[in-house]
Amino acid sequence: MKQVLVLSGKGGTGKTTLSSSMIKLTGAKAYADCDVDAPNLHLAINENLDPVKSDFYGLPVAEIDSEKCISCDLCRQKCRFDAIELTDIYTVDRFACEGCAVCQLVCPADAIEMVPRVTGKLSLYENDHIFSTAELCMGSGNSGLLVTEVKKSLMSWSDKVPVAIIDGSPGIGCPVIASISGVDLVVLVTEPTISGFSDMERIIETSRGFPAKIAVCINKYNLHKENTEKIENYCKDRDIPILGKIPFEKDAVSLLNKGMTLADKDGPARDAIENIVTGVLGLLNMIV
Known part of the structure; x- marks a missing residue:
């Protein structure tokens, strides 16, 4: 063809x-x-x-488990896309996250998982x-x-x-x-x-x-x-x-x-x- x-x-x-x-x-x-x-x-x-x-399904998105999170702030500091926000808890802006998984790499509490997204x-x-x-x-x-x-x-x-x-x-x-x-x-x-x-x-x-x-x-x-x-x-x-x-x-x-x-x-x-x-x-x- x-x-x-x-x-x-x-x-x-x-x-x-x-x-x-x-x-x-x-x-x-x-x-x-x-x-x-x-x-x-x-x-x-x-x-x-x-x-x-x-x-x-494109690149995955980061998801933070608030029960495991120890609020060390490393994920927010290392995210170059400013996708992690802190209000009462740490959350991920799904539109800003590029799925690079740096946050998961630096998290000492194993509180971040990369999940599939449509x-x-x-x-x-x-x-x-x-x-x-x-x-x-x-x-x-x-x-x-x-x-x-x-x-x-x-x-x-x-x-x-x-x-x-x-x-x-x-x-x-x-x-x-x-x-x-x-x-x-x-x-x-x-x-x-x-x-x-x-x-x-x-x-x-x-x-x-x-x-x-x-x-x-x-x-x-x-x-x-x-x-x-x-x-x-x-x-x-x-x-x-x-x-x-x-x-x-x-x-x-x-x-x-x-x-x-x-x-x-x-x-x-x-x-x-x-x-x-x-x-x-x-x-x-x-x-x-």
Whole structure:
């Protein structure tokens, strides 16, 4: 199974819009949403199955046994995250605790235990297709580990389908790194703005640390001709293929609000995405 990952250097460039449209146009039977901080692909593709949900356990959290505690204050002094508070007794702020276990190490009374905690919720839709996604719990970290679990579920169909489309996270942080690992092609969505160009540079440099192929598409390209040309020249100088340029579609928001994609409406935007799909399959050396 070939894996196509759609990324963007910043939020709001049209990453999920492109991913959902590609899923519709290719008839993909395997896809995932790795934007675990704010997953929304299930809305864009109007998923109507009931998912199988499961808890994801990240790093453990410290728990202090007040009956064993001798109030030596070592745990509070050594906690670099200021997660231990003293009121009448010593308590742990579960949102601030990073699970490093230093407090447990320095406690002379053996009053601190590291206990598992749920940091995310995994959802798996599986019938004639597979859709893997997850959502990080509020205040939780280690989203890269949760992304890895999302991809593991997707890979259970690796011998059943030829291609999988993955909607990634914006930026260059841990969830993006986990998303890129093991994919065959990274499709970077950018826009003709100053911030769009700057963030595109960052995600290109990040992606180049992996063996995956890299390609770019420009969304809403006709809103600023000069910046579009700047993006094209940048990619040309670095031998990065541009798969296509999607024109601004004024009905995009209303389509998404209805659980539809740009692929559901005939017009220039759909035509551009069809060309992008053709380019993607070409880069994957699949039959076009």
